[in-house]
Amino acid sequence: MKMTRLSLLAGLTLAALAGTSWALAPDSGETLADLVEVQKYGRAIHIMAMLMVGFGFLMVFVKRYGRSAVTATYLLVSLAIPVYFLKDKLGLLGAPNADIDSLILAEFAAASLLICAGAVLGRLKMNQYLLLGLLFVPCYAAGEWIVLRGGLGLIPAGHVIDTGGSIVIHAFGALFGLAAMLSLTPPRHFAASIQSDATSDRFSMVGSMVLWVFWPSFCAALVAPAEVPKTAVNVILALCASTLATYGASLFLRRKLAIADIANAALAGGVAIGSACDKASPGAAFVIGLLAGGLSTFGFAVIQPRLQSLLKKTDTCGVLYLHGLPGLLGSVAALFSVAGINKGAQLAGIAVAACIALVSGLVAGKIVSVLGARTAPYEDAEEFEIDDRGEGVPAWVKVERVLEK
Amino acid sequence: MKMTRLSLLAGLTLAALAGTSWALAPDSGETLADLVEVQKYGRAIHIMAMLMVGFGFLMVFVKRYGRSAVTATYLLVSLAIPVYFLKDKLGLLGAPNADIDSLILAEFAAASLLICAGAVLGRLKMNQYLLLGLLFVPCYAAGEWIVLRGGLGLIPAGHVIDTGGSIVIHAFGALFGLAAMLSLTPPRHFAASIQSDATSDRFSMVGSMVLWVFWPSFCAALVAPAEVPKTAVNVILALCASTLATYGASLFLRRKLAIADIANAALAGGVAIGSACDKASPGAAFVIGLLAGGLSTFGFAVIQPRLQSLLKKTDTCGVLYLHGLPGLLGSVAALFSVAGINKGAQLAGIAVAACIALVSGLVAGKIVSVLGARTAPYEDAEEFEIDDRGEGVPAWVKVERVLEK
């Protein structure tokens, strides 16, 4: 740092002596490196839009649980980011990072937590979501450290290819959530009790589209500037492919389209291209997207109803089909689409991430269930001030009440 | 400018000779040119938000067609981008571009396609939208090539002023769509059958606002860094002006405001400033915006009902009034607001674009009608799994059905 600044000063002095006022180092003295950080900041804001508006509203498809779903999103993000940021700055499980890198890694942790929470959406109270988050973040950080950064010496740092987090973010979050759901919820089949309507479906599509649009920034967040264009093109091609494949598969498997397929499976290309996003060719990215869209739709249309009736348990948002299977697909697809990949390390990374997620998820679910476990899903009215017709209590009625007291 | 570059070179030479490692070339070796591309990437993402959330939800004003409108948006964007990108990379109709430029040009094609689809919204099935897209993209690419890049040798490359696409994106898409609508739909007046409600109106305003907010990035997408500030100011002033003019004109022409005017005509300033966005003065931009807002509102309030009753055909989203007329206005306004413009080339460009759009639109409409033509508008229920009350079929009911089979 000292040296860099000194050498910069030297250079600037020389330039100044040469009698120039120069454009590359204006008065405020910013450098190219500063601008690179500000560009990363721009991508960090895009990810924040995905976390809040994207994940938040994608979960609003449940008609009577909209307020709870967005509030849970608010709380989980607000919990995960400071906790991970603190971990990073304290240098736990890896050396501390610069501010924006640290922020982006914290956002990745929050994304994985939201995926995890999608599996148990509607079966937890707000304080249980927070407890789940507190248990999740350390496990996530451990997984990331072991799989990507050489933690415990299991896998050499940098050998697992997972730039956009197919493994450590998507598959990890989904498997943790599924394990927590299994150990948390009593066996019961929630018959006909979760409904969507035209309005909640449209909110859900707002969330889906926000995720789609900003996904390239998620994958390219920490990529070097020169690699951003290639990465962006790959991610967008994968998403286009999965959207088209979802339309075809939904029509083929159900005969009519399901809006839930469109809102969810269309995103599977983004999940699956994560691992190889900065290294695959555009053609490979398109094929990965096609496969992911088809697999995800097959999951929602065919696997989900069978698995639910088998387990008598419900993965509320279908995270297995949007994040779990496409994440695993993407991590394996990297074996074929990334030149010079260390196949052993990649497979070991997948296996280790899955094990950590499943074991820690089972334990976390048991712990969370200490605060209560429900057979029927929650509705907004249980934790929010709303009247019988589902309307918010007007402020003016509350005035009356206050005065009566 | 010369002096700056010379002094820059002098400074760099001195610094280099001093043997320092310096901040302008950090370890990862990125260059100013890399950062310029990443900045373009940021604008490309803004355009993606316009395509999906903007166009997608602006079309959701139709009450019983919300799922279909957003799904059609998803499919059309996912089709147009890879098709145009492939065309560009293969070097068809012009030399290939760098990744981000190619992506932005593909987004422009998708925008024009969505405008076109707005004219026939609600009268096509999903597979017909896709066929329309497949027919549209090559025609669009031909129009862009001939008008802007000297294709066929008709107009010298670079002589038509159309930075933000008033002609080749907005007017082209609108005229193609109108021609397709004329040849596609049987003559019939859809009496009182398309309704909006308070909820769909608000979704529509989300779409409108997203378009408004990101419009400067659309116009400045491919502009050189030094011209971005001026372009952004011009676009924002034109949008402010058209929003104010729309309020005045809607009140004057109807006595009460129509939310459809506000949601649509407020954007006309963005359409009309397209041609001259990086060259006009701020004052001229404001005036262009005022005229566009007034013209567009006049179109929606006065021309639309008369034209519909005359033709017995419906331009569902009123693309003639939001994109067609304001686009033509903007292309002509460039004649007065851009110094040194080649007036003959500009007028030839407008005429050629309009001809290509109308002829190819008529043919495309005929082809699409082979898959069926409707007199009554479609509703969500025809292509989506929803029950009688417009509610999505809950996953759990589907479980029952699967088990019964």
Added chain:
Amino acid sequence: MKMTRLSLLAGLTLAALAGTSWALAPDSGETLADLVEVQKYGRAIHIMAMLMVGFGFLMVFVKRYGRSAVTATYLLVSLAIPVYFLKDKLGLLGAPNADIDSLILAEFAAASLLICAGAVLGRLKMNQYLLLGLLFVPCYAAGEWIVLRGGLGLIPAGHVIDTGGSIVIHAFGALFGLAAMLSLTPPRHFAASIQSDATSDRFSMVGSMVLWVFWPSFCAALVAPAEVPKTAVNVILALCASTLATYGASLFLRRKLAIADIANAALAGGVAIGSACDKASPGAAFVIGLLAGGLSTFGFAVIQPRLQSLLKKTDTCGVLYLHGLPGLLGSVAALFSVAGINKGAQLAGIAVAACIALVSGLVAGKIVSVLGARTAPYEDAEEFEIDDRGEGVPAWVKVERVLEK
């Protein structure tokens, strides 16, 4: 890596010696300073998203006033930006700024105006909102000039610490709006007449989340590139803290959560960190956020009903509790969290801003009331073409009417 740097230096030297145009100064001749402006442009667009989608939809919690609230937002932004921009370019109340700086300052004025309008939302007609805006912008510009730029020689320029506008944007707008409300609306208690429902609550949460997500760009808009990362981290930590504090305080004070608390008070951390956003430590930012969230929720849950029943007047959006009190808290918190702050100047700045806001607000309210003052809130139907069921009048019905004439 070493090699890269060496070869880069060699290349740079050779290139410089050869007198060529090279990658750091590509053909189009852009400079680092140009790129800094384009990065500011990116943040300006984020702020525009906050103004439109954020403020616009945060106000849509009122069930029967959605169209009016978003239209008012459109009009106020479209009025404030050109008016402030013109003032700036004319060099009134301070020297003119470069294009993007001028645009960002105009957006700040628009933000403060929207806050002000929140206090009287639903009690003005559209033309009254516009008149309020015309009166507000000059007062705002005077306040900014006197408090931050040494206007009238009252406070030396640059001595008041208010980077993100806790004082001159948030507190000023809120106090102006409250004063206008007091002098504008006749004393009356609007019993049970403003209602929200599940749909309007969810729209309101879209607005809240958009504000949350882009808030770092609001605070960092004019900050030097090297300070952007630190500023962003501080703002995000403050927002996380206020979101968590809001949950706790809402549950504690009401026993059940109110979605209005979540949608509003969660943002108080952004308001309060404004003054010190680029100078506080991350720990201080978190604490400021916690305090702001608690204070704001206390305002909504406890102060608001008592104050309303006392005054018989209604601060529709509760701007005192979201912007007024947290803004004042933040301006005072800077005294403790910013090293070397001039405490006298800071306190003087707060006092002067508050005085200007209150006095000019009272006068503005009286002037606006000349166009009419209402006891009952307005509904969409009074200014918009909608039928009895709150549905938009279909275009096709209008066709019939036109033909009948």
